[in-house]
Amino acid sequence: MSYNTSFLLAIEDLTVSFDGFKAVDGLNLYIERNELRVIIGPNGAGKTTVLDMICGKTRPTAGSIRFRNRELVGMPEHQIVRAGVGRKFQTPSIYENLTVFENLEVSFPRGRGVAGCIAFTRTADVVERVHKVAGEIFLAELLDTPGALLSHGQKQWLEIGMLLMQEPELLMLDEPVAGMSAGEREQTAELLKRITPGRSIVIIEHDMEFVSRIAHKVTVLHLGKLLAEGSMEQIRNNPKVVEVYLGH
Amino acid sequence: MNTFVERFLGGRRGLVNLAILALLLLVVLPLSLSVFRLNLVGKYLTFAFVALGLVMLWGKGGVLSLGQGVFFGLGGYCMATFLKLEASDPVSTAIQSTPGIPDFMDWNQLKALPALWIPFKSLPFSLLATVLVPSLVAFVIGYAMFKRRVGGVYFAIITQALALILSLGIDGNQGLTGGRNGITDLRTLWGWDIRTQHAQYILYFVTCALLLLCIVGLQWLLSGKLGKMLLAMSEREDRVRFSGYDVSMYKVFSFCLAAALSGIGGALFVLQVGFISPSLVGIVPSIEMVIFAAVGGRGSLFGAIYGTLLVSAGKSLFSESFPQLWLFCMGGLFIAVVVLFPNGLAGLFDQLGERILPWLKRRRESAAAAPATLEPAIETPSEKGASS
Numbered sequence: 001m002s003y004n005t006s007f008l009l010a011i012e013d014l015t016v017s018f019d020g021f022k023a024v025d026g027l028n029l030y031i032e033r034n035e036l037r038v039i040i041g042p043n044g045a046g047k048t049t050v051l052d053m054i055c056g057k058t059r060p061t062a063g064s065i066r067f068r069n070r071e072l073v074g075m076p077e078h079q080i081v082r083a084g085v086g087r088k089f090q091t092p093s094i095y096e097n098l099t100v101f102e103n104l105e106v107s108f109p110r111g112r113g114v115a116g117c118i119a120f121t122r123t124a125d126v127v128e129r130v131h132k133v134a135g136e137i138f139l140a141e142l143l144d145t146p147g148a149l150l151s152h153g154q155k156q157w158l159e160i161g162m163l164l165m166q167e168p169e170l171l172m173l174d175e176p177v178a179g180m181s182a183g184e185r186e187q188t189a190e191l192l193k194r195i196t197p198g199r200s201i202v203i204i205e206h207d208m209e210f211v212s213r214i215a216h217k218v219t220v221l222h223l224g225k226l227l228a229e230g231s232m233e234q235i236r237n238n239p240k241v242v243e244v245y246l247g248h
Numbered sequence: 249m250n251t252f253v254e255r256f257l258g259g260r261r262g263l264v265n266l267a268i269l270a271l272l273l274l275v276v277l278p279l280s281l282s283v284f285r286l287n288l289v290g291k292y293l294t295f296a297f298v299a300l301g302l303v304m305l306w307g308k309g310g311v312l313s314l315g316q317g318v319f320f321g322l323g324g325y326c327m328a329t330f331l332k333l334e335a336s337d338p339v340s341t342a343i344q345s346t347p348g349i350p351d352f353m354d355w356n357q358l359k360a361l362p363a364l365w366i367p368f369k370s371l372p373f374s375l376l377a378t379v380l381v382p383s384l385v386a387f388v389i390g391y392a393m394f395k396r397r398v399g400g401v402y403f404a405i406i407t408q409a410l411a412l413i414l415s416l417g418i419d420g421n422q423g424l425t426g427g428r429n430g431i432t433d434l435r436t437l438w439g440w441d442i443r444t445q446h447a448q449y450i451l452y453f454v455t456c457a458l459l460l461l462c463i464v465g466l467q468w469l470l471s472g473k474l475g476k477m478l479l480a481m482s483e484r485e486d487r488v489r490f491s492g493y494d495v496s497m498y499k500v501f502s503f504c505l506a507a508a509l510s511g512i513g514g515a516l517f518v519l520q521v522g523f524i525s526p527s528l529v530g531i532v533p534s535i536e537m538v539i540f541a542a543v544g545g546r547g548s549l550f551g552a553i554y555g556t557l558l559v560s561a562g563k564s565l566f567s568e569s570f571p572q573l574w575l576f577c578m579g580g581l582f583i584a585v586v587v588l589f590p591n592g593l594a595g596l597f598d599q600l601g602e603r604i605l606p607w608l609k610r611r612r613e614s615a616a617a618a619p620a621t622l623e624p625a626i627e628t629p630s631e632k633g634a635s636s
Contacts, residue, residue, distance in 0.1 A: 057486075057490075077489050078489060078492050078494045081490055081491060082492045086490075093484050093486065093487040094487070095483050095484060095487070096483060097479050097483060098476060098479065098480060102476055105476075106473065106476050106477060106491070111473055112492050112493050113494070114474075114501045117472075117473050117474050117498075118469065118472065118473070118474055120472065120473040121472075159487075162487075166491065
């Protein structure tokens with residue numbers, strides 16, 4: 001299977017079973033460049049597990065995940081990140097004891113090895129990039145605030161910012177607006193639209209109103225399998241999707 | 249110059265801490281103690297190197313090792329091997345059946361020097377080995393463990409087993425290592441008699457100087473990105489990993505660093521005390537060293553040193569009068585630290601500072617407000633984070 005694809009991310013026949021239970025079962029998923037894809041589905045559909053497999057946290061039982069035609073299955077997590085895949089976790093994972101500036105600074109893709117880390121100095125390009133990203137994620141005024149003092153929504157933004165520092169080509173966000181106020185959701189939707197050009201974004205989200213605002217294409221998972229895929233309008237009118245997910 | 253103070257000396261606060269420690273070690277103790285007691289302090293300070301390593305590995309890196317005695321011992325044995333070879337020249341060992349080899353080898357019917365000992369005829373090699381051998385052993389073990397994501401309690405147990413293995417291994421290979429008696433009767437370092445009072449003084453000051461140098465170096469490491477990464481890893485290891493860092497290599501590095509520091513401590517121990525034996529390698533000393541760091545405050549470089557000095561001094565003074573009770577005291581102390589003040593003495597000190605400084609500030613402010621003078625406000629040192 002060494003044919004080339006123009007897709008940024010090509011997932012084929014992806015399967016993982018935990019003690020015989022197939023959490024993801026023969027999934028095919030293709031993400032184009034500059035695309036913002038939303039994955040929806042009921043609890044236990046395998047959404048987070050798919051992201052776990054892409055970023056190397058969980059090893060698939062079978063199938064392939066190719067990113068820019070490079071097989072990711074079997075690569076160590078940090079190599080996958082360095083290849084250009086960024087992942088935001090479901091609960092905001094930031095460093096509470098570091099300031100916003102430092103949180104962004106340690107996410108800068110230089111000095112990741114131990115020796116490079118020791119030799120790392122805060123040069124002008126680092127500072128410039130931190131300020132630029134902080135502006136994008138609405139935290140420019142809070143650079144010296146410790147992470148612990150941020151609101152829940154601001155922590156979500158900070159984690160997105162930490163990913164942006166790495167300039168990933170594929171950005172995966174697990175429920176980025178959970179716990180955000182209506183105003184914050186609106187700002188986040190704007191942010192996501194702004195950062196999509198030049199990269200692809202995969203988002204897991206439950207808030208359908210938010211999904212319809214941002215998604216280029218929606219994928220519906222159910223019991224580890226692909227149930228439907230298409231534009232928001234197509235998905236809304238798909239009887240199978242209404243039955244298992246949107247109906248209630 | 250300012251960045252120099254910030255990075256090497258830990259800012260104003262670190263500078264004060266360093267000055268106090270230097271004053272205590274280089275002036276107060278030498279002037280107030282007899283050579284015998286000062287030599288004891290020097291011996292305690294060699295354990296402080298291990299405690300410094302534990303601060304980096306356990307306090308900052310979040311990895312507890314119960315086998316640091318292994319690296320202390322390896323450093324010590326490397327030094328002792330050189331000193332023993334120098335003490336075993338053919339003239340002073342003329343009465344042996346094979347002159348020119350260490351006495352214990354002769355008793356074990358060895359006829360020639362084992363190959364392992366030959367490189368230790370060179371002083372530069374031996375000095376390098378006191379740091380490199382422990383680091384190398386730590387690298388091999390650390391790489392094997394951390395790459396497989398072994399951590400926490402499992403890692404602690406494995407390191408403890410390692411301490412037992414090495415002490416038994418030394419014990420069992422009498423011809424090669426001197427066995428249970430260890431390597432004794434060390435006399436000179438490159439012709440310089442290390443047993444005289446004069447030498448004891450010099451070695452004490454060399455130990456102090458190296459210790460202070462290590463603190464400065466570690467502060468430099470911690471004030472840079474590495475310190476932030478260690479903090480980040482102890483908080484959210486997964487986030488660090490998924491930011492493109494190979495977390496295991498950072499743990500390997502911390503483990504090697506702690507081992508290298510322990511090795512320096514071991515070598516200085518041998519120089520000051522004049523012997524090394526498996527009793528300094530095994531489980532009990534390894535755990536004692538963890539207690540030193542815990543009592544002083546595992547997150548604080550200075551705390552670890554005071555913790556080592558206090559607990560070791562307590563051990564010596566107490567066991568002089570009540571030898572049976574000491575182990576119970578040590579156990580009680582450890583439980584007290586874990587239950588009552590998990591950040592050790594450094595943590596207590598910080599708490600005290602947090603209460604006193606605002607009180608002082610209030611007093612100054614009210615004093616300044618009352619007579620309404622034009623004096624500029626006196627700057628109070630801002631409390632930022634724990635002392636390191």
